[in-house]
Amino acid sequence: MTPAQRRKKLRDLRKNKTSKKLNLLLIFLLLFIFVILGLFFFAKRHCVGNLKISMVFPDSEGNIIVSTLSKKDNDLTLIKIPSNTQLESSRQLGTWKANSFWQLGINEKYDGKLLQETITKNFHFPVTIWADKNVSGFVSGNIIKIIKSAIYPYKSNLSIGDRLNLLLLSFSIKNEKTNNFDLSEMNVLKKTKLTDGEEGYVLINPIPMNIYSSFSESVDTEFNYMAQIVNATGSRLIAENVGKTIESMGYKITSIKEEYPIDNLYDCVIYGKNKDIVNKISQIYSCKIDNSKNSEEFDIVLRLGKEFSKRY
DSSP: OOHHHHHHHHHHHHHHHHHHHHHHHHHHHHHHHHHHHHHHTOOOSSSOTTOOEEEEEEOTTSOEEEEEEETTTTEEEEEEEOTTBEEEOGGGOOEEEGGGHHHHHHHTTOTTHHHHHHHHHHHOOOOOEEBOGGGGGGGTOOHHHHHHHHHSOOSBSOOHHHHHHHHHHHHHOOGGGEEEEEGGGTTTEEEEEOTTSSEEEEEOSOOOHHHHGGGOOOOOOSSOOEEEEEEOSSOHHHHHHHHHHHHHTTOEEEEEEEOOGGGOOOOEEEEESOHHHHHHHHHHHTOEEOTTOOOSSOSEEEEEOHHHHHHO
16 A cells, blocks of 8 residues: 555545544434423423324334333333234225224324324224334434434424433333234234235234233322213224223223213213323323312213214
8 A cells, every 4th residue: 555545544534533523513412402392392292291102104124013011110121013913994984904094094194194094993002193204213212313303303293392202211211121013923913815816814812911011000099090981872892892992001990871972972082080191091091171070079070972983
């Protein structure tokens, strides 16, 4: 190597090192700005109190991932639903494979809300957050990916305050506190020929309790959190299925009260004694919160009207 070549190589090395430092500095500068904005200007919508944070997103292979992060225990649960799992869509849009719901939601102007509703409907997972695959950095355990998921733009219902909260929580979770479940490897799904003639999975058995326990809230309270569903949908099955989702959070449905649907054309209304719990359930089912009402007998009251049945 000639002296000129050596000098050129040294210049290139210095240039690459400088470029890497600038890129790293830019990332941390963006992160600093993001933290300031999150702290002072943007409220949290989903990451409130000590309640668990559950979200759903597609991975790069079209599988659906449901994740639950616990603030109290600093642990993470990841549930994988194979891309070719046949599911019944919410909003009466028919039967589709799991890897179709993200695009279907965009086509139907619901974005990821359709995926979130459909996963809750089929599996009774109490999920409030939806996002595209770029949110996966929060559950990757990789510092750079976590930061990218916090500051990069992508489709999601997360506020900046939520992203900041997820950023800080993700840093505290260790690999040994991550639980992974693949539903294709459990006695939950059955491999069979689907309605489109291709091979895939269908749901045949209830979700095991050890998976549901990852969604269960441990709220320190003197109440046992007894819940009532006032059902005016015209379908007892809808009320029972909504009840299963609420019970997966650790709250007991002690009453399903039937009302005539013809006189109750409202959608979904909820009220109760714990604002954080009421807020979370309202986000799962897009219910209106009625702060003017309270119940002495029940800790949570969820009223389902005829309009709710049209989008369940």
